[in-house]
Amino acid sequence: MPGARVLFVDDEPHVLDGIRRSMWSFAAEWEALFATGAVQALDILAKQDVHVVVTDIAMPVMDGKALIAEMYETYPNVVVLVLSGHWTSAVSRQQVGPAVRFLGKPVPADRLVAAIRAALSEVILTGLSTPAAKPNQALPAHHNSNAPNWLDMVEDG
Secondary structure, three states: OOOOEEEEEOOOHHHHHHHHHHHHHHOOOOEEEEEOOHHHHHHHHHHOOOOEEEEOOOOOOOOHHHHHHHHHHHOOOOEEEEEEOOOOHHHHHHHHOOOOEEEEOOOOHHHHHHHHHHHHHHHHHOOOOOOOOOOOOOOOHHHOOOOOOHHHHHHHO
């Protein structure tokens, strides 16, 4: 999706470096942004439209759960992928809601790319061309607990 931005958030520099190396060949599909923590991620989100956020959960200062809650409040159109070695998809659904997609670490690059492409397709299908929140804006379909479970498609596929 030309013009799309994907933000990767992880407090471990070697993880971000690995993602950066894995994602460089997809620069024509999306711009990859990187944050070393939740606070930096929120700063990036405040300055740029981001369509998909791929975040770790276990981070110091502000964990991924708090980041996701803040994003849903301020940037409800951003699609969230959790990339974590500490949680399972069931725990993810219980802790942060059904709209969050979960990928366990380590994740093969092709599976991460497939998840990002699916998330960007969802952005296109739901017409969420501008991720920035508007006051009192209703949450889009991908934040609806009755929406189809995209996570199962990624986990099974």
